[in-house]
Amino acid sequence: MANRLAFLPTELNSSKLYREELIEFEWVPGMAISQGRKSVKNLHQAAKEQLKVSEILEISTRSQSPLGVALSAFNLKLQVLEFVSTVEIAYQSSKVFEGGGPYxxxxxxxxxxxxxxxxxxxxxxxxxxxxxxxxWPLTASPNFYDYLYIRGLLDSGEIENIVRYEAFTDLAFSQNSLKQKNGKSFNCQARSAAIFVSLLSRMQVNQISSFLEKSAIDETGSTEQLKLFS
Structure with missing residues (x-):
């Protein structure tokens, strides 16, 4: 057996923009994509029973859904100045370390x-x-990855398809991944997708990017606003 997190959008009266639920399911060992998809199937079956939802999207290259594969950070396109990149490339190329960067x-x-x-x-x-x-400081809320990924979703042309889903998963993201993010930059595409759907119920599409930028960078942002992403 294994455990993975499912991320869900929240209701308008919630103090947060997502909620996470730990799901126990039968893991299928093996490195092949086909094996990963079997694990995803088991994860979603368990999540549907536990969460009482019917539509769950795995966002990764292991997804059984073409939409889930397309929305993987490895594939999701992002316009960065004069470049057309992916979320993954933009994220990695923006990192600044003690000993160098951005590369x-x-x-x-x-x-x-x-x-x-x-x-x-x-x-x-x-x-x-x-x-x-x-x-973008590491302490920004929402974090830099949320901003990049949601910007990619805004440009994807898939908004109507994304909002059909009640929960999102990423098989590669485990509780151990969460613990390892302690003091580091937190990034999970399934979590970002849940935040995006919650934002769509709270504001106009054309307001989302500026809201995320203000929340993350503008030091005058309210504490209540920043807690939405924690």
Whole structure:
């Protein structure tokens, strides 16, 4: 058996923009995508029973849904200045470490190459992010990854399809992943998707990007507003 988190949008009267539920399910061992998809099937079956929902989307390259694969950070397109990138590439190329960065040449790599670039592990502790001539602190709320991923969703043309889902999962993201993020940048595409759906019920589509930027960077943002993402 294994445990994974499912992320759900919240009601308008909630003090947060997402909620997470731990789901226990039967894990199917093996590195092949086909094995991963079997685990996803088991995860979703257990989640539907526990959460009393019918529509769950796995967002990853292991997803059984073409939409879930397309919305993976490895595939989700993002316009960055004059570049058309992916969320993964934009995220990795914006990291600033104690010993170097941002490594903007990562824009010339594939998503997988970007994630595995050795400099990201050999440059010391992560300090902040530099993106489009702005500095994003690690303590920003929402965090930098939420902003990037949701910006990608806004440009995806898939909003009507995304809002059909009641919960989101990412098989690669476990409780151990959450613990390892202690003091680091938190990133989970399933969580970001749940936040996005919650935002859509609270404001106009064209207000979301500016709301996220203000919440993360503007120090005058209210404590109540920032707690929405915690």
């Amino acid at each position: 903007v040449d990562i824009f010339g790599l594939t998503s997988l190459q970007a994630k595995k670039d050795p400099r990201l592990k050999d440059s010391g502790n992560l300090v902040e992010f530099h993106f489009e001539n702005r500095i």
